[in-house]
Amino acid sequence: MDITSDTHSQHISRQFNHELEELKTHLMAMGGMVEKQVQDAVFALLESDSRLAEKVRDNDRQVNDLQLQIDDECTRILARRQPAASDLRLVLAVIRATSDLERIGDEASKIARNALSLSESSNPLRGLVEVRHISEHVRKMLRDSLTAFARFDTELAMQVVREDEYVDSEYGSAMRSLMTFMMEDSRSITSVLSIMWVLRALERVGDHANNLAEHVVYLVKGLDIRHTDPETLDQQAAPKKS
Template sequence: MDLSGHTHHISRQFNMELDDIRTHLSEMGGMAQRQVNDAIQALIDADQQKAEQVVQADRTVNSMEVSIDEECLRILARRQPAASDLRLVIAVTKAITDLERIGDEASKIARQAMALNRDGMAPRGYVEVRHIGNHVSKMLQDALDAFARLDIEMALNVVQTDKTVDLEYSTAMREMVTFMIEDPRSITRVLNILWSLRALERIGDHARNLAQYVIYLVNGEDVRHFSEDQPDEDPAR
């Protein structure tokens, strides 16, 4: 979808400010996605150095959130945007909160990787981490692309994929718990995998939130609490 509807203003400076927050959001999203991918890889490969880098990168993501939030506040105070421009600023302020939390969850996975390196490799669970991790990473990429393109169809696909991730997470949790019951000696190490899977599931939730902001940005409709029990209501309307 054409972004020009958000950029045609008499003030060239206003145009630049709106472009800047979109660009900076994209940069923050890219950083958060690298954190997620590196954290997953650090866990699977037992890569201590990469895990430490993920934790350190979280500071950068936090700083980016503060900086973009300040940009948005300045636009609200100076420009008093309306209609689609106001929705853009609001959507960006919400999106950076989710991206910051994605960074936090990636750091949790990295810390679990470091713990496993100290305590010994987990007896199982890496297949589930890789599988769910691939789904979640794709969700995040698609959500960011949908935000950049204002692509509602892609955003809706992300929302639907989150349901699949939730089901896969529940299945993986049951399998891990069963394994711990069968082999109590593995409890500590398998718990590290469980916390990592939980963090991945939460990343999926945040990616879903990003996708829902796209729908809000384009249609002006908040679908975060849309109920599946209301089939006559179309969230993309």
Template sequence: MDINSDAHTQHISQQFNAELEEVRNSLLAMGGSVEKQVSDAIRALIDADSELGKQVRKNDDQINAMELSIDEECARILARRQPAASDLRLVIACSKMSTDLERIGDEAAKIAGHAIELTEEGEAPKGYIETRHIGARVRRMVQESLTAFARFDTEMALRVAQEDKSVDLEYQSAMRELVTFMMEDPRSITRVLNIMWVLRSLERIGDHARNIAEHVIYLVKGTDVRHIGLKRMKEEVMEK
């Protein structure tokens, strides 16, 4: 009886581990799709490729469906398994990360929409250099936040959070330049406003990448670092 009981417990444990691995893999798959959405949206803008922009907007439905699926997986695990400790943190983190990834997808779709408008208007406005640079930085932040999750790497997650501060400063500087440019050339207002909205979406993508990085630290360390500032976050990460 004891042997059968142990075997049954082991079987349940193996099933549970498989479910946790499945939800983790689902999140990483969603992350890969979202990362491509961001990359394609920026490329649609820079290359004036309205067809690629339309494809990004169309693919947003798939991202939304992936979020719903992950939410269902997480809810099912919570209801059936009632996980504790690190397993519970993994399920909670996956649920929250899927929300951030879905919002990154939304911002990519917005960028694609502005890319289509700017392509139809023809002339490339001021701000493309800043867009390319900030776009490359936030795309890398998304990629590294997901890598940090895949590896349970809190130091990489910390670097993503630190990078967000730097991106915010660059975003503010670019916005000031574009406001000045519009004041000097009122004919450019419509086109430059489109670029400003793109930059706003890129800044928000950076914010969501930071959120994912903070969830990684919570998952590994068991400490909620969302509102404690970078200095204390670093202390939490470096504490053994």
């Protein structure tokens, strides 16, 4: 049975309703936190803002602490409520989602660390246009996947899944371009390698945003679409017509 945003507000126990709503609220808060981390890390790189990069790096602990808090809430719900059906899917989807969000926070920290090292470079940096473009794309994927989770919107989730292939293509093109430049100018090797690590981190953010979208489909439809042929995804995850 597909679920909607109203499904988890129909329990006899008001306390159970409250616990599930708190779970979703805390997940969205964590999502907003890591989205800001990625945004700030990229801005710090593009603007050579070492202070902001240090802030992103130091704030990673807050993301980790929030993951532990949400995991503890999920554990207590599983132990005390023994949820079934859609309630169980919600708890499991939240556990999976927090893991992906924590890893996005890790990728933001990697970008911040590279931003710190690149801020000391006196030479013009190559690859910043690609960083800006791909970062805008993956941040939109992350934002859309969180919105899809909040609204139980499988159609929006599937848009995110489809976008991941485009990001992978952009990433591959950017890496080939930087490899060529690095071979032509050996003096740029250190800085270009740092930019390549940043691009790799952004590509991983896109992968985790894709995972979040897949969790939405699992939550709403009960379908695990990981490793599924892309040509069959739309048919499986499409909303049922009334």
